[in-house]
Amino acid sequence: MKILYFAWLRERVGVAEEDIQLPPEVATVSDLAHWLATRDAAHAHAFSNPAVVRAAIDRRHVKGDAALAGAREIAFFPPMTGG
Amino acid sequence: MSAALSLADPFGVRVQAEPFDAAAEAAAMTRGRVDVGAVVTFAGLCRADLAADGTALTALTLEHYPGMAEEEMGRLIAEARQRWPLLGARIVHRHGRLVPGDPIVLVVTASPHRGAAFAAAEFLMDWLKTSAPFWKKEDRAGSGDWVEAKSTDDAAAERWK
Numbered sequence: 001m002k003i004l005y006f007a008w009l010r011e012r013v014g015v016a017e018e019d020i021q022l023p024p025e026v027a028t029v030s031d032l033a034h035w036l037a038t039r040d041a042a043h044a045h046a047f048s049n050p051a052v053v054r055a056a057i058d059r060r061h062v063k064g065d066a067a068l069a070g071a072r073e074i075a076f077f078p079p080m081t082g083g
Numbered sequence: 084m085s086a087a088l089s090l091a092d093p094f095g096v097r098v099q100a101e102p103f104d105a106a107a108e109a110a111a112m113t114r115g116r117v118d119v120g121a122v123v124t125f126a127g128l129c130r131a132d133l134a135a136d137g138t139a140l141t142a143l144t145l146e147h148y149p150g151m152a153e154e155e156m157g158r159l160i161a162e163a164r165q166r167w168p169l170l171g172a173r174i175v176h177r178h179g180r181l182v183p184g185d186p187i188v189l190v191v192t193a194s195p196h197r198g199a200a201f202a203a204a205e206f207l208m209d210w211l212k213t214s215a216p217f218w219k220k221e222d223r224a225g226s227g228d229w230v231e232a233k234s235t236d237d238a239a240a241e242r243w244k
Contacts, residue, residue, distance in 0.1 A: 007146055007218035008229045059151035061214065075148060075216075079232030082145065082152075082176060082217025083127055083188050083208060 093171030
């Protein structure tokens with residue numbers, strides 16, 4: 001699964017993108033965020049406050065309960081501040 | 084030669100590092116047609132705000148999610164077309180390093196009458212701020228911090244629901 005990070009999530013994780021084989025029990029976006037947080041200190045720091053992390057599946061905004069099945073690209077990022 | 088002069092489709096979005104020409108974008112939208120009665124052009128600029136500690140902003144760096152940024156703004160335009168009788172709608176958003184005074188974002192809307200053009204431009208800006216994947220990092224006297232999302236922006240977007 002291709003996982004992308006933006007803004008301070010990217011800085012905390014230390015990479016903009018990674019390809020990760022997910023265990024079968026990781027079924028939703030929330031599952032993935034919690035699982036990523038257990039990988040190492042950098043990921044734990046990035047996902048320390050899940051309330052301020054947003055996500056997109058295949059370039060569309062999703063909530064935490066969205067299923068990962070069939071997804072090609074998952075992105076995590078803070079609330080948007082463009083415009 | 085400005086890219087805006089060769090744009091035939093009056094609907095669309097662009098994400099670019101280069102500055103934009105607001106007047107040229109508006110002119111391109113109405114060139115050769117007589118059904119447009121109202122054009123609204125909105126430009127958002129980089130502002131030299133002082134931080135709480137008094138340090139001045141020296142630059143903003145805008146990061147975006149390539150692909151999703153364009154698609155999300157395209158979805159906003161599609162939604163605006165469902166709500167108002169628009170004859171044109173364009174969003175141009177810049178990325179990269181910008182200094183105070185630089186243009187950041189442009190919204191141009193066209194319709195037969197002014198009400199729809201004003202409302203659609205405001206709708207597009209309000210939703211763009213909370214749903215288009217862009218993030219601003221402030222550069223102040225050597226230190227850099229990501230801009231936090233504002234609850235007032237969420238409220239501005241919510242009122243269109």
